[in-house]
Amino acid sequence: MRRRVLDALPTAGQAEELAVALHSVARWQRYRKTSVAEDPRWLDLRASALRRCWEFRPSELVAVAWALTDTGALEAVQVAVERLEEHSTRELSRLGWCSAQLPHCQHLFQQLTTEISRRRQRLSPLDASQLAWSMARMEYRCEQLLWQLQGDLLHQLHHCDGRHLANTLWSFAKLSFGDAPSICRLARAAATYHLPARELSQCLWALGALAVQGAAEELLQMAKAQGSQLSGQLSNVLWSAARLSCGRELFGDLAGLCKEKMEHLPVVHLGAIAWACAAFGGQGFNPNKRSGYRDPELLRSLEMVSAERHAELTSRILANIFWSFATMLWSSSPQLYPVALGLKEMQPQEFAMLSWSWATLEQKSWLQKLLTKVEEDEQKVSSLQLLKGHEMACLSWSLASLHPNHQQLRRLRAAVQQHVARPKRGWNDQRGLAMLARSLVKLQLGVAFQTLVDEVGHQDLAPDLASALISGAVQLKDARREASLWEALPSAPPRTWRETELLRFVQSHAAQGDAQAALAAVEEFCSTRRLWLKVAGGQKAQLLDAILGATRPMRILEVGCYVGFSALRFGAAVLPRGQVHSVEMDPTVARLAQQVVQHAGLQQVVTVHVGHSEEVLPQLCGPFDVIFFDQRGSRFLKDLQLLFQKPGLLAEEAVLVADNVLKPGAPSFLWHLQEDPSQLWETRLAELPDFGSSRVLDWMSVSRKRAKKMWCAGAHVVQPEEISHLTWQADEMRWRSIESHVSPAEWNRFAGYMKSSLLAAGLRLPIQDIEDVKTWLT
Ligand SMILES: C[S@@+](CC[C@H](N)C(=O)[O-])C[C@H]1O[C@@H](n2cnc3c(N)ncnc32)[C@H](O)[C@@H]1O
Numbered sequence: 130m131r132r133r134v135l136d137a138l139p140t141a142g143q144a145e146e147l148a149v150a151l152h153s154v155a156r157w158q159r160y161r162k163t164s165v166a167e168d169p170r171w172l173d174l175r176a177s178a179l180r181r182c183w184e185f186r187p188s189e190l191v192a193v194a195w196a197l198t199d200t201g202a203l204e205a206v207q208v209a210v211e212r213l214e215e216h217s218t219r220e221l222s223r224l225g226w227c228s229a230q231l232p233h234c235q236h237l238f239q240q241l242t243t244e245i246s247r248r249r250q251r252l253s254p255l256d257a258s259q260l261a262w263s264m265a266r267m268e269y270r271c272e273q274l275l276w277q278l279q280g281d282l283l284h285q286l287h288h289c290d291g292r293h294l295a296n297t298l299w300s301f302a303k304l305s306f307g308d309a310p311s312i313c314r315l316a317r318a319a320a321t322y323h324l325p326a327r328e329l330s331q332c333l334w335a336l337g338a339l340a341v342q343g344a345a346e347e348l349l350q351m352a353k354a355q356g357s358q359l360s361g362q363l364s365n366v367l368w369s370a371a372r373l374s375c376g377r378e379l380f381g382d383l384a385g386l387c388k389e390k391m392e393h394l395p396v397v398h399l400g401a402i403a404w405a406c407a408a409f410g411g412q413g414f415n416p417n418k419r420s421g422y423r424d425p426e427l428l429r430s431l432e433m434v435s436a437e438r439h440a441e442l443t444s445r446i447l448a449n450i451f452w453s454f455a456t457m458l459w460s461s462s463p464q465l466y467p468v469a470l471g472l473k474e475m476q477p478q479e480f481a482m483l484s485w486s487w488a489t490l491e492q493k494s495w496l497q498k499l500l501t502k503v504e505e506d507e508q509k510v511s512s513l514q515l516l517k518g519h520e521m522a523c524l525s526w527s528l529a530s531l532h533p534n535h536q537q538l539r540r541l542r543a544a545v546q547q548h549v550a551r552p553k554r555g556w557n558d559q560r561g562l563a564m565l566a567r568s569l570v571k572l573q574l575g576v577a578f579q580t581l582v583d584e585v586g587h588q589d590l591a592p593d594l595a596s597a598l599i600s601g602a603v604q605l606k607d608a609r610r611e612a613s614l615w616e617a618l619p620s621a622p623p624r625t626w627r628e629t630e631l632l633r634f635v636q637s638h639a640a641q642g643d644a645q646a647a648l649a650a651v652e653e654f655c656s657t658r659r660l661w662l663k664v665a666g667g668q669k670a671q672l673l674d675a676i677l678g679a680t681r682p683m684r685i686l687e688v689g690c691y692v693g694f695s696a697l698r699f700g701a702a703v704l705p706r707g708q709v710h711s712v713e714m715d716p717t718v719a720r721l722a723q724q725v726v727q728h729a730g731l732q733q734v735v736t737v738h739v740g741h742s743e744e745v746l747p748q749l750c751g752p753f754d755v756i757f758f759d760q761r762g763s764r765f766l767k768d769l770q771l772l773f774q775k776p777g778l779l780a781e782e783a784v785l786v787a788d789n790v791l792k793p794g795a796p797s798f799l800w801h802l803q804e805d806p807s808q809l810w811e812t813r814l815a816e817l818p819d820f821g822s823s824r825v826l827d828w829m830s831v832s833r834k835r836a837k838k839m840w841c842a843g844a845h846v847v848q849p850e851e852i853s854h855l856t857w858q859a860d861e862m863r864w865r866s867i868e869s870h871v872s873p874a875e876w877n878r879f880a881g882y883m884k885s886s887l888l889a890a891g892l893r894l895p896i897q898d899i900e901d902v903k904t905w906l907t
Pocket residue numbers: 663664665666688689690691692693694695696712713714715718740741742743759760761764
């Protein structure tokens with residue numbers, strides 16, 4: 130066959146004959162995947178075609194250009210560009226495709242596309258999609274032509290096939306082009322075909338990259354149905370499913386397929402799968418994301434396969450894998466840390482991701498090594514200025530988590546400082562800014578902190594950022610900035626209308642200076658207005674009263690003051706000589722709480738500290754007889770550790786009470802109380818209804834410190850994976866309840882699930898009703 134084709138080749142004669150012969154052999158080579166590249170007859174033919182380029186008619190020139198793309202010869206395209214006018218638009222678009230295959234053809238490609246764009250003639254779906262593909266390949270983003278191609282395709286949708294559409298969507302996404310409604314129409318049209326794996330993954334990748342829902346659901350269902358045939362495209366599909374926030378169940382099915390194939394996928398897919406699971410429901414690498422898809426089995430295989438193929442891992446893949454582990458509280462085995470440390474090449478963003486992940490996983494010694502390695506490379510340090518705002522916030526947060534003193538990691542500290550000095554315009558991520566502000570204070574970068582306050586302090590601040598800035602100003606003793614921040618805070622922003630109403634109600638229904646009347650007014654407000662407030666009322670208040678009665682405390686610490694309801698109860702109990710210190714991170718509600726306390730006449734005994742527990746607790750002085758944890762449950766364990774780190778904060782026989790340890794739950798904290806090797810606490814779990822939603826069960830933990838027992842600073846509590854998983858689920862539920870409504874029935878289901886799962890994981894702390902706990906206390 131090969132002989133027959135080559136023997137029949139003309140090298141002289143008509144140009145037309147030559148073009149046809151060249152084209153046929155090239156076709157034959159491509160489709161048979163055979164090469165005649167070295168055959169002298171083919172080489173003769175090719176040389177004679179190149180010599181005679183000027184003799185070809187336009188259609189022949191296109192055929193010759195196409196035939197020669199594999200050989201890297203530009204001549205045919207060059208001649209065509211010199212004779213632009215002679216070619217039809219279709220021929221120009223095909224020549225464009227040829228030039229996109231050839232090296233150093235950018236200028237020829239541009240001339241061809243400019244001519245196509247000038248003519249404004251409609252292209253067929255095949256030509257339009259090929260031209261879009263060529264533009265993507267050449268990274269040539271000519272808006273006008275792209276609009277034209279999009280219009281041509283939309284006008285001829287019924288003549289497009291799945292391949293044209295997939296190619297076009299992919300190309301548009303590569304060039305970040307496309308308005309959402311048009312992309313949706315193209316994707317919907319594509320979804321009507323039975324797309325093979327490659328095209329399906331192209332469409333999904335495009336929708337994910339352009340963040341257009343389009344026909345995402347249909348295409349993802351199609352991907353699920355194709356299942357194992359997808360193989361190499363699976364991670365692409367999962368990546369898109371995460372970007373497009375598809376349903377959890379569908380994501381789970383697709384993740385299941387990835388799990389099955391994991392061992393056989395190229396390593397680059399491991400990074401994409403890890404990224405997709407961590408980013409699911411969020412927005413990519415962002416420490417403030419609130420979701421993720423946590424499947425322990427998938428994480429375990431990701432870890433195993435990565436460890437087995439560690440030699441192939443790149444910094445990008447590892448950054449994604451570690452970010453995924455950190456986001457999902459997966460304590461990975463130590464094997465992968467040295468692999469990451471050993472890599473020579475690492476982009477600044479990957480370094481930021483890795484350091485944030487290692488800080489979150491509390492791998493301080495690895496983190497120290499990583500930061501030191503970059504610190505020693507001046508070039509790497511200067512490249513950190515390329516980081517985006519939230520990435521620099523992550524890096525400074527990990528730096529701060531090591532508590533480096535002024536002498537350590539000086540170059541990195543200077544890089545943070547320099548980054549902050551740049552204007553923050555367009556950085557709207559207030560949580561990222563809050564993290565940066567807190568880190569600057571910890572790193573004692575006072576000037577940088579001041580720059581940040583001056584730049585963002587006048588904005589409409591979210592509670593977290595307002596709290597970070599105010600408490601930073603307090604810690605740095607910057608009274609002027611503290612005052613200006615308070616001034617800039619709206620006294621009654623719309624989100625605190627209930628709390629503002631409550632203050633007015635207390636002021637009008639309770640006599641000034643009457644603490645008991647103020648307490649009764651809060652309860653009356655909740656019941657008569659049928660407004661749910663996140664306060665410890667009802668049976669929870671009764672339990673607190675019993676604790677106060679049994680312990681007769683003089684000094685009480687509360688974390689999570691809110692509007693001051695429980696602070697009033699504590700204040701009334703320690704009158705006249707005791708002290709209550711209540712910590713609240715939201716400055717607006719803290720200010721309302723201060724007014725409630727003042728109205729009740731308790732300002733001499735109750736101090737409301739504005740700031741995050743992490744910053745305020747180390748500044749307090751003990752000893753505290755009763756500690757009430759009513760902040761976010763995922764902080765309980767860390768705040769407990771903070772209480773131990775500063776000697777003298779806990780009284781010899783302190784009582785530690787924590788609310789909501791079942792709903793949404795604080796599994797790590799409960800596990801720690803049970804397993805603490807110093808056996809410091811004796812704990813009971815009081816099972817009682819949540820205030821304001823009597824049908825939902827909750828637990829309050831009450832722990833008595835065993836006198837004379839000492840805390841072993843280095844003692845480590847091993848936490849089983851089931852408890853990490855529940856901790857992650859509790860946090861996810863907490864965020865869900867903040868962002869949307871969770872019905873009592875759903876809460877009840879969740880509380881039931883949490884209880885049975887904790888018991889199954891080995892929780893043995895006694896669960897009692899409130900009367901039994903009261904008896905135990907006395
Ligand atoms: C459930 S409310 C407290 C209710 C209050 N103890 C009562 O019963 O009247 C929780 C409060 O804790 C605050 N908070 C959450 N995490 C915190 C933290 N880490 N430090 C300080 N306050 C925090 C929240 O802003 C919220 O106002």
